[in-house]
Amino acid sequence: MNPHVLVVEDEDALATLLQYNLEKEGYAVSVATDGEEALVQVDERLPDLIVLDWMLPKISGIEVCRRLRGRVETRNVPILMLTARGEESDRIRGLDTGADDYVIKPFSMTELTARIRAVLRRIRPGLAEDRVRHGDIVVDRVAHRVKRAGREIHLGPTEFRLLDYLMQHPGRVFSREQLLDAVWGSDVYVEARTVDVHIGRLRKALNKDEEMDPIRTVRSAGYSLDVDA
Template identity: 65%
Template sequence: MNAYILIVEDEEALTTLLRYNLEAEGFTVDAVARGDEAELRIQEQMPDVLLLDWMLPGISGIELCRRLRARPETHALPVIMLTARGEEGDRVRGLATGADDYVVKPFSVPELLARVRALLRRAKPSHVSDFLVAGDLELDRVSHRIKRSGIELHLGPTEFKLLEFLMLTPGRVYSREQLLDGVWGRDVYIDERTVDVHVGRLRKALNVTSACDPIRTVRGSGYSFDETFYQAVG
């Protein structure tokens, strides 16, 4: 069963960005824009991780966190606080209220996703797989090792992140812009042709031991991890 992430954020653009990237990671995602709505939603269905903005209409994020920690049924709910308040005193206050982690806006989406996975790994390890396997390809997300047909491959850090991102949603086609956002982050300004260079490097590394290419080019659209490759037997 996929982990369920509840986003409580009143910035619509940020909510859309977070939902897109979390769903691309395979999570089930819901979102509300008010603290009081979040309180009701949590009563209806307990999330596995709560992404909670500090400043919210209705009930502030920090007050909602305080209430959740005071109730036995939500006392252990993993909470990541999202806020524009970056001063040390504010971070201390947020953590003292009961937040498990604290992320200051603007933040790197890949970093936030890594924090979500790390929190899930501690709180609910069954929801986070350390291995991605497709056909004869094995990706170890902890040791950052790749094997194909039992032979270890050598990928650069960017190629590793690119492969991991594509393997999480086989068959889904990503444009170059979407890959830049998902792998490099929105705060990095590089040419979209950089994606083509790294896809080329990734293909070269993956196909050393086999002629079967798991990366599919969709003309005019972008790239995807070939979903039929999951049925390959080497």
């Protein structure tokens, strides 16, 4: 599954340029044009990385960063800040607030995409790797294969994407709606109970004999990949 990048930028031309170039690099991209909308979008679908402009309408980028770092579910989301502020004191303030990197306008897209790759490698290494491992489960994204305890696990494409997404965020609880947006896409209408069906298929394929079920059902909340499994 392609990493999901949320671009928060109020200049339409720059937002369009960022979206076009990041999608060309293989990222799934969403755009918010102010700080308030950014916080709403993060609640609806947790991104893998946020490209966040400092100067935004309604809620500033630095305040958005501060709020995200103050919440358990978003404190580890990588944030790359864009700003015209080049003074050292401003850079220090942005990093102290919780930004993982800092790019000064004007910038080249080559530099920005390199910074994004570097942040993802450092903070979410699973997104930069062809193989992701959790416990005795290994997902090979290139070969599109899954193994558990050395044996081959045969999954359909939807179950594969579902497992890959859960393994990117071990321990985080996702609602059915969040999983629908992340795995099926926000522009596709699928009933929420469809998630239950595919989780059931995924469990059946993964679990054999006395093996611990790595997928935890959280009543009235959703599903999580159990960090203790």
